[in-house]
Every structure is written in C-alpha cells, then in structure tokens.
Amino acid sequence: MTISFKKSFIAMAAGCALLLSACGAGQEDSAGKESSEEKKVLQVGTEATFAPFEFMDKGQVSGFDVDLLNAAAEEAGYEVNIENTGWDAMFAGLQSKQLDIGMSGVTINEERKKSYDFSAPYFESTSMIAFKEGTKMTGAEDLKGKKIGVQNGTTGQFAAEAVVGQNSSAISKYETAALMFQALQSGDVEAVVTDIAVALEYVKNNPDSGVETVGDDKNFKPEYYGIVFPKGSEYKDDFDKALNELYDNGKYAEIYKKWFNEEPKLESLKEAAKQ
Ligand code: ARG
Numbered sequence: 001m002t003i004s005f006k007k008s009f010i011a012m013a014a015g016c017a018l019l020l021s022a023c024g025a026g027q028e029d030s031a032g033k034e035s036s037e038e039k040k041v042l043q044v045g046t047e048a049t050f051a052p053f054e055f056m057d058k059g060q061v062s063g064f065d066v067d068l069l070n071a072a073a074e075e076a077g078y079e080v081n082i083e084n085t086g087w088d089a090m091f092a093g094l095q096s097k098q099l100d101i102g103m104s105g106v107t108i109n110e111e112r113k114k115s116y117d118f119s120a121p122y123f124e125s126t127s128m129i130a131f132k133e134g135t136k137m138t139g140a141e142d143l144k145g146k147k148i149g150v151q152n153g154t155t156g157q158f159a160a161e162a163v164v165g166q167n168s169s170a171i172s173k174y175e176t177a178a179l180m181f182q183a184l185q186s187g188d189v190e191a192v193v194t195d196i197a198v199a200l201e202y203v204k205n206n207p208d209s210g211v212e213t214v215g216d217d218k219n220f221k222p223e224y225y226g227i228v229f230p231k232g233s234e235y236k237d238d239f240d241k242a243l244n245e246l247y248d249n250g251k252y253a254e255i256y257k258k259w260f261n262e263e264p265k266l267e268s269l270k271e272a273a274k275q
C-alpha cells in the first residue's frame with residue numbers, strides 16, 4: 001500500500017515535470033516563430049466619418065489611415081483592432097489607457113502633446129473651406145459674418161476661431177465630420193472648415209451636392225498627422241521605426257498612391273519630423 005502509493009506519486013511527479021517542460025518548450029517555439037496567435041493585439045480608436053482617412057465600408061473601418069496602421073503594425077510585430085469609437089471617446093480612451101492607439105487623422109500640436117505622445121508625422125495637411133455654390137467665399141476672411149460648421153475639438157475649429165474669434169456664436173460644433181457636412185448640405189451652416197483631403201474627397205464623392213472648396217495659404221498653415229499614444233506609451237518607438245521602414249521600403253508610397261493617386265512628398269515629412 002505504502003509502496004504503491006509512493007510509486008504512483010513518483011510517476012505523477014514525473015508526469016507533471018514532463019508536462020511542464022513540454023509547455024515551456026511549446027511557448028518558446030511559437031514565440032520564436034512569431035506566430036500570429038502570439039502577437040499582441042493593440043486596441044485602436046478612431047472617428048470613422050473622415051474619408052479618405054477613415055470611414056465605414058461594409059461594417060469595417062477602411063481608409064488610408066487603416067492601411068497605413070495595418071502596415072506599420074505588421075512591420076512592428078503587432079496586431080491592431082480598430083474600433084469606430086468617435087472622436088472624444090478616442091481621446092478619453094487614450095487618457096484612461098483603455099486604448100493603445102488613436103488613428104484618426106489627428107494633427108500633432110503643442111496642446112495635444114501635453115497629454116499624448118505622437119508618432120513621427122505621417123501626413124501633411126492644412127485646413128480648407130467647403131461651401132455651397134452661390135455663397136461668396138474667396139478665402140478665410142469671407143468666413144466673417146457667416147454661419148460656420150466645424151467638427152468639435154478639431155484644428156478646423158481652431159482655424160475658424162482664429163478668423164472669427166474664439167467662442168464666436170457663428171460657429172456650430174458637430175461631434176463627427178459627417179454631421180458637419182450634413183449641416184452644410186441642409187443649410188444650417190454656410191461654410192465648414194475641415195482638412196483639405198477630406199473636403200476634396202467630399203466633393204469627389206458628392207458631385208451633385210453643389211459643394212465647392214477654397215483654401216487659404218495665408219490663414220491656414222501646414223499641419224501634420226501623427227499616430228496618437230497615451231503619454232509614456234511603450235509602443236511609440238516601435239511604430240516610429242515601422243513608419244520609417246515603410247517610408248524607405250516603398251510601402252508608404254504604395255498606400256499613398258492607392259488613396260491619393262500621386263506620389264507622396266516624403267522629404268517634407270522627414271523634414272517635419274525634425275521639428
Ligand atoms: N486633423 C484634424 C485634427 O486633428 C481633424 C481630424 C478629424 N479626424 C476625424 N477622424 N474626424 O484636429
């Protein structure tokens with residue numbers, strides 16, 4: 001009785017040891033192969049009414065930002081799960097670290113840098129005015145005295161405020177870019193201020209809308225999009241390296257051409273990264 005107990009105990013212990021070492025070896029093997037099951041999944045927030053950067057297509061977030069982030073994540077050895085959280089919830093999620101990344105055509109600026117980390121610049125933009133034909137609009141000065149729509153908390157809002165004044169009652173703020181364009185369409189506002197590529201895409205996608213665009217180099221300065229991370233994020237460096245790799249290996253240019261039908265100006269992005 002005692003002997004057989006001892007024997008089976010030893011057998012059991014040996015079995016456990018075998019099992020344990022088998023488990024250990026298994027983990028090492030798959031980590032070494034970087035199998036997709038082992039990749040860390042990063043949670044990404046966005047506001048997906050901002051074509052061509054992010055928009056819903058058959059229930060999926062699609063766009064330039066999505067392609068670029070997927071390529072960068074692949075390069076850096078991560079997987080990403082992109083959710084249409086909305087603009088404010090994206091920033092809140094980054095603050096609370098429930099999100100690892102914000103990818104939403106977010107302009108890098110000093111104010112935001114106080115609360116978030118940004119990747120190297122990945123896209124050059126500026127503000128543009130969209131308005132209904134028949135409205136006198138030759139540049140930013142013509143925003144004065146008109147009803148203006150912006151997406152709340154965006155650089156379009158800040159650009160409009162710089163012309164007509166902060167807290168101006170002429171500015172209506174919408175939660176999404178889509179609601180801002182709807183307000184223009186319905187006549188609730190006479191002009192909207194948004195990002196250049198988004199204004200141009202809207203006109204392209206809505207050729208019968210009677211919406212026209214005008215820029216203003218003097219009032220609207222160049223700005224750069226960056227991938228957003230919570231402050232102190234461990235992922236920023238990996239994504240900076242990945243972006244650089246995509247700039248140098250031609251993948252960034254491939255994605256850029258797919259969405260914008262022209263070659264990117266990589267030199268000016270690299271120049272902006274130095275600032
Ligand atoms: N680039 C502008 C900003 O950062 C607008 C971005 C809006 N993005 C969006 N997905 N709706 O303020």
